[in-house]
Amino acid sequence: MYDIIVVGGGHAGCEAAAAAENLGCRVLLISMHIDRLAYMSCNPAVGGVAKGQIVREIDALGGYMGLVTDAATLQFRMLNRSKGPAVWSPRAQCDMLEFSAQWRQMLERTAGVTFRQDTVTELVIENRRAAGVKTATGQVLRARAVILTAGTFLNGRIHIGEVNFSGGRTGEQASYRLSDQLNEYGFERGRLKTGTPVRIDGRTIDFSVLTPQYGDGAGGSFRRYEDDTEKQHNNEFTPEKFSFLPATEKWLYNIKHQQPCYLAYTSEEVHEELRKGFEKSPMFQGRIQGTGPRYCPSIEDKIVRFADKERHQLFVEPVGRNSVEYYLNGFSSSLPENVQINALRKIKGMEKAEILRPGYAIEYDFFMPTGLRNTLEAKNIDGLYFAGQINGTTGYEEAAAQGLIAGANAALALKGGEPLILGRNEAYIGVLIDDLITKGVDEPYRMFTSRAEFRILLRQDNADERLTPKSFAIGLAKNERMSRFEKKYAITQKIVDKIEKTKFQPQEINNLLNTLKTVPIQQTTALKVLLQRPQISIFDVAKYSTQFQATLDELFLEEDSTFFNTQTSTKFYDDFADKTTINGNTKRTDADKIKSEIFKDEILSEVEISIKYFNYIEKEKENVARLVKNEALPLKSDLDYSRMKSLSSEAREKLAKIKPATLGQAARISGVSPSDISMLLIYLQH
Numbered sequence: 001m002y003d004i005i006v007v008g009g010g011h012a013g014c015e016a017a018a019a020a021e022n023l024g025c026r027v028l029l030i031s032m033h034i035d036r037l038a039y040m041s042c043n044p045a046v047g048g049v050a051k052g053q054i055v056r057e058i059d060a061l062g063g064y065m066g067l068v069t070d071a072a073t074l075q076f077r078m079l080n081r082s083k084g085p086a087v088w089s090p091r092a093q094c095d096m097l098e099f100s101a102q103w104r105q106m107l108e109r110t111a112g113v114t115f116r117q118d119t120v121t122e123l124v125i126e127n128r129r130a131a132g133v134k135t136a137t138g139q140v141l142r143a144r145a146v147i148l149t150a151g152t153f154l155n156g157r158i159h160i161g162e163v164n165f166s167g168g169r170t171g172e173q174a175s176y177r178l179s180d181q182l183n184e185y186g187f188e189r190g191r192l193k194t195g196t197p198v199r200i201d202g203r204t205i206d207f208s209v210l211t212p213q214y215g216d217g218a219g220g221s222f223r224r225y226e227d228d229t230e231k232q233h234n235n236e237f238t239p240e241k242f243s244f245l246p247a248t249e250k251w252l253y254n255i256k257h258q259q260p261c262y263l264a265y266t267s268e269e270v271h272e273e274l275r276k277g278f279e280k281s282p283m284f285q286g287r288i289q290g291t292g293p294r295y296c297p298s299i300e301d302k303i304v305r306f307a308d309k310e311r312h313q314l315f316v317e318p319v320g321r322n323s324v325e326y327y328l329n330g331f332s333s334s335l336p337e338n339v340q341i342n343a344l345r346k347i348k349g350m351e352k353a354e355i356l357r358p359g360y361a362i363e364y365d366f367f368m369p370t371g372l373r374n375t376l377e378a379k380n381i382d383g384l385y386f387a388g389q390i391n392g393t394t395g396y397e398e399a400a401a402q403g404l405i406a407g408a409n410a411a412l413a414l415k416g417g418e419p420l421i422l423g424r425n426e427a428y429i430g431v432l433i434d435d436l437i438t439k440g441v442d443e444p445y446r447m448f449t450s451r452a453e454f455r456i457l458l459r460q461d462n463a464d465e466r467l468t469p470k471s472f473a474i475g476l477a478k479n480e481r482m483s484r485f486e487k488k489y490a491i492t493q494k495i496v497d498k499i500e501k502t503k504f505q506p507q508e509i510n511n512l513l514n515t516l517k518t519v520p521i522q523q524t525t526a527l528k529v530l531l532q533r534p535q536i537s538i539f540d541v542a543k544y545s546t547q548f549q550a551t552l553d554e555l556f557l558e559e560d561s562t563f564f565n566t567q568t569s570t571k572f573y574d575d576f577a578d579k580t581t582i583n584g585n586t587k588r589t590d591a592d593k594i595k596s597e598i599f600k601d602e603i604l605s606e607v608e609i610s611i612k613y614f615n616y617i618e619k620e621k622e623n624v625a626r627l628v629k630n631e632a633l634p635l636k637s638d639l640d641y642s643r644m645k646s647l648s649s650e651a652r653e654k655l656a657k658i659k660p661a662t663l664g665q666a667a668r669i670s671g672v673s674p675s676d677i678s679m680l681l682i683y684l685q686h
Contacts, residue, residue: 001142001143001144002026002027002114002141002142002143002144003025003026003027003143003144003411004016004020004025004026004027004028004143004146004407004410004411004414005027005028005132005133005143005145005147006020006027006028006029006030006147006149007030007146007147007149007150007178008030008031008149008150008151008153008388009029009030009031009032009033009034009036009037009038010037010038010149010151010388010389010399011038011065011388011396011397011400012149012399012400012402012406013029013031013037013147013149013388013403014029014037014038014103014403015064015400015401015403015404015407016147016149016385016387016403016404016407016410017029017107017113018063018064018107018110018113018404018407019062019063019405019407019411019476020407020408020410020411021110021112022062022110022478023407023408023474023475023476024112024411024415024475025112025411025414026112027112027113027114028113028114028116028141028143029107029113029114029116030115030117030118030120030133030135030141031115031116031117032117032118032153032172032173032175033172034104034115034116034117035100035104036100036172037100037103037104037107038068038099038100038103038104038396039096040094040096040099040100040319040396041151041152041169041196042194042196043317043327043329044093044094044095044096044317044318044319044320044327045091045093045094046069046092046099046396046397047069047089047091047092047242048079048091048397049079049087049089050089050428050448050449050452051089051091051395051397051398051446052079052089052090052091052242052397052460053089053428053459053460053463054400054401054428054429054432054447055069055090055242055397055400056242056244056461056463056464057427057428057429057463057466057467058397058400058401058429059242059243059244059245059463060244060463060464060466060467061404061408061468061470061477062471062476062477063400063404064103064106065242065400066241066243066244067106067243067245068099068102068103068106069092069094069099069242070092070241070242070243070251070254071098071248071250071251071254072092072094072095072099072102072254073092073093073094073241073254073255073258074092074093074094074095074254074258074259074318074320074321075092075093075258075259075260075261076091076215076216076217076239076241076255076258077090077091077092077215077216078090078091078216078237078240079091081237084456084616085456085459085613086449086455086456086459086613087449088459088461089460090240090241090242090460093215093259093261093317093318095319095320095321095323096319096320096323097320097323116135116141118136118137118139119135119137119173119175120134120135120136120175120178121134121135121175121176121177121178122134123146123178123181123182123384124140124142125381128380128381128382129381129384130143130145130381130382130383130384131143131383132146133146144383144414145383145384145385145410146383146384146385147386147403147406148178148384148385148386148387148390149386149388149399149406150175150178150388150389150390151168151169151388151390151399152168152169152194152362152364152389153168153169153174153364154174154175154176154366155174155175155364155365156168156174156363157174157363158170158360158361158362159282159283159287159334159360159361159362159363160334160335160336160337160358160361161277161280161282161334161336161339162280162282162336163336164287169362170357179365182367185380185381186371186380187367187368187371187378187380188368188370188371189365189366189367189368190366190367190368191289191290191291191363191365191366192291192292192363192364192366192389192443192444193283193290193291193293193361193362193363193364193444194292194293194296194362194364194444195292195298195332195333195334195359195360195362196332196360196362197299197327197328197329197330197331197332197359198331198340198341198355198356198357198358198359199319199325199326199327199328199355199356199357200326200327200328200350200353200355201325201326201353201355201356202318202324202325202326203324204352204353204354205316205349205353206349206350206351206352207262207349208349209348210262210263210316210348210349211262211263212261212262212263213260213262214258214260215255215258215260216237216238216239216240217238217239217255238598238601239255239598240598240602244463244464244468244481244484245480245481245484246484246595246599247595247598247599248595252594252595259318261315261316261317261318262315262316262349263313263315263316264313264314264316264328264347264348264349264350265311265313265314265347265348266299266303266311266312266314266331266347267311267346267347267348268310268311269346270343270346270347271303273339273342274299274300274333274339274343276339277300277335277339277340278300278335280336280339281300281334281335282334282361283298283300283301283361284300288334288361288363289363290363290364291442291444292361292443292444293394294650295446295448296394296446297332298332298333298334298361299312299332299333299343313330314328314329314330314331314347315330316328316329316349317329325356328344331344331359332359332361333359333360333361334359334360334361335359337358340355340359341353341355364389366389366390366391366392366441367386367390367391367392368392368440368441369386369391369392369436369437369440369441370436370437370438370439370440372391372436372437373437374419374421374433374434374437375409375413375419375421376402376406376409376433377406377409377410377413383410383413385406385409385410386402386406387402387406387407388402388403389444391436391441392436392441392444392445393436393444393446394444394446395446395447398432398445398446398447401429401432402432402433404429405420405429405433408420408474412474417474418474420470420471420476422467422470424452424453424454425457425458426467427458427463427466427467428447428452431447431451431452431458432447435451440670441670442670445670448673450673450675451673451674453674453677454620456613456617457617459609461605461606461609462606462609465485465489468481468482468485469482469485472485488603491555491558491603492603492606492607494555495555495603495604495607496607496610496611498551499527499528499531499607499611500526502526502527502528502548502551503524503526504521504524504525504530504545505524506520506521506522506523506524508545509521509525509530511544512540512544512545513530513536516535516540517535518533518535518536527541528611531608531611531612532611532612532614532615534612538604538605538607538608539601539604552600552604556600623678633662633663633664634661634663635659635660635661635662635663635666635680635684637659639655639659641655642656644679646679646682646683647676647679648673648676650671651672651673651676653671654669654670655669655672663677663680663684666680
């Protein structure tokens, strides 16, 4: 008898098992293939716009996706640096096999998690409550709660041109009876589609004609302690990581040995080659019934929907540090294999390309998430939880977030605790779950920053401030994480207090202001005021003013011996911590110093954001209050949404079709984002 059975070993299942065990439950994780736990079926990368914020939130809550990503990183980039910090989004290219191996090792070191390789064919339901599962091997396994994280395996069907066959992903069988049983119990079933591109043998790619894309700090060039002889590729950004826990030796090695990605482009010649296969396209010929992702279309869909575009950008991405395999991001296709190959070889640099695996489309069953509570427990079957693509989402990050919430809430319910529910103003995870259970889905759901009303409050840098105390209160985040969080924000506040008291005379700072091409001051001015200028960075001031730098060094030195070393007792973290010792004493290595400098940069960046964007944050709070006030604002049935060009095309389409009666109703329509509602409110006020 188990406390919780988790069905499926993908990103949702792994986080669910870890969260439930961390809250004291005995967990059985059942997967069809236990050697492919948290397998990266599509793009070997974690994070990106809005998705990176979700991973930081998972880590802040005590989940493991961030730690695993840091351990498997091939390249790190902070996206959207040219925009405001509300949309800065971390992204890591990962070693696909290392990522899966790290997840398995982490779960194997988790004493309360047991594994079984098997296929769940049916749920055991007793008195409208989940009581266990039945498997293909004839076993009846009992538990007090069940979490379904079936991914794309429910009635999965793979399409490559006119060839189609059953499968959960290439090389793995699908699951059938379970989906039918859920439908019989009243869960609303739908059909979705996703796809993946060809994998290419890197030995057959001419990289010399492609444009390299390097990671932040590629080659070990770090902002505050770089050696000019090591500086590479003019990438001066300090590399960052996903986990709020200390940097590890493994992460530092990964960052110092980053691998480049490359940019490539289609052409009209490529498009013409692809068109030759349209008559055999399962999508265009109606053999695929599932709805595909609007924001991640196949290459054949792109050249039809965007027929005026002469080319489309592609990303050539490594899948492993010791592998020749490359993933062609942006070239997803279900066309016949020969068409894919012929079109691929028309791309510059791919003239001699050989593929390791063809691209394919897969359609699969999902269940409408409006049938779930905000804990992700089913409304009509107690003790049954759904997480991941079974809820109509797409993406590793969205799945992992749901898995963590489902695992935590299943455990908390068994222990009689209050559930873990995140509001839209607290986390992107809160936005994700609220959207799913309130609006449902009519296409694969992925997270965007535009879906969040409060995105300047939901930044990737402050996820620990928003979520770690809440997670610690329920026992999910552990003592070492909470202690580190408290010390971090104690020193952050000390720096903010010091900045508020620091002032500069014109003769002390104007040379720097002139260099930065911003207006010189004419009188004594507070540093806090200066930092609110977009041209001025806290790092510029520290580099220019030896006195201010000395003040910072003094503040950091107070915490250096206990706060900036790399030792911690987090069970997954232990394998990667620096353990160099001499005569039984820990030696502070150069790597330690580098890692502490990286963390100091993280603190200073957060200090700067809190000061520089203070007014924007206050303004957003006012906008939130205004939106709440206008929740019941009526909308005329004859409004011509097609004329409101500030709305997204999807919003115009959905609003015109549904014709909501109030602004609040409009806000709950799938595809109408918070940004669209803000624009609609402005329109109505004029």
